[in-house]
Amino acid sequence: MARRRALLSMAEIQFAAGALKVQPVHERARHTPAGPQAQKAIAALPMKPLHITRVASAHVMGGCTMSDDERLGVVAGDGRYHGLSNVSVHDGSLFPTSVGANPQLSIYGITARLASAAGAATHRQTGGAPKAA
Numbered sequence: 001m002a003r004r005r006a007l008l009s010m011a012e013i014q015f016a017a018g019a020l021k022v023q024p025v026h027e028r029a030r031h032t033p034a035g036p037q038a039q040k041a042i043a044a045l046p047m048k049p050l051h052i053t054r055v056a057s058a059h060v061m062g063g064c065t066m067s068d069d070e071r072l073g074v075v076a077g078d079g080r081y082h083g084l085s086n087v088s089v090h091d092g093s094l095f096p097t098s099v100g101a102n103p104q105l106s107i108y109g110i111t112a113r114l115a116s117a118a119g120a121a122t123h124r125q126t127g128g129a130p131k132a133a
């Protein structure tokens with residue numbers, strides 16, 4: 001069944017990314033460790049429509065986590081990528097993980113703050129004129 005296969009694929013992705021335990025998005029699911037235990041647990045989940053098998057989604061965030069410590073984050077506190085000084089990230093991926101609530105206003109807020117600071121820094125560096133590429 002497609003839904004069961006999707007739960008297993010999602011668990012495998014999370015284990016591959018380093019998760020020690022995964023809780024599939026199913027009302028009867030419990031945390032399970034990787035390997036045959038996860039496969040067995042997901043295979044045993046009942047798949048009755050509507051009552052206990054809802055399809056849900058989440059606002060996925062955290063792909064470019066912000067931290068001044070480059071061991072903990074992809075970008076620094078000003079949004080600049082640690083590896084390249086002329087690359088900045090200004091979007092929902094900066095959050096440490098999904099915030100669990102509607103994120104759009106927070107994304108607007110952090111983007112406005114970082115973009116304004118980046119613009120002001122460029123302005124200072126170029127003395128007000130746009131820098132030639």
Ligand SMILES: Cc1cc2nc3c(=O)[nH]c(=O)nc-3n(C[C@H](O)[C@H](O)[C@H](O)COP(=O)(O)OP(=O)(O)OC[C@H]3O[C@@H](n4cnc5c(N)ncnc54)[C@H](O)[C@@H]3O)c2cc1C
Nearest residue numbers: 059060061090091092093094101102103104105106107111
């Ligand atoms: C159906 C739906 C309903 C939602 N409802 C709400 C809600 O009611 N309230 C709320 O707060 N949030 C809501 N959200 C979530 C909110 O829309 C997102 O969290 C937010 O837009 C994420 O902003 P972002 O800037 O991180 O990414 P995005 O808005 O996805 O922006 C990424 C941008 O990057 C561009 N892009 C991607 N790849 C490249 C590339 N290689 N080169 C150049 N550009 C690229 C894309 O075209 C896009 O414009 C909803 C999301 C969906 C899908």
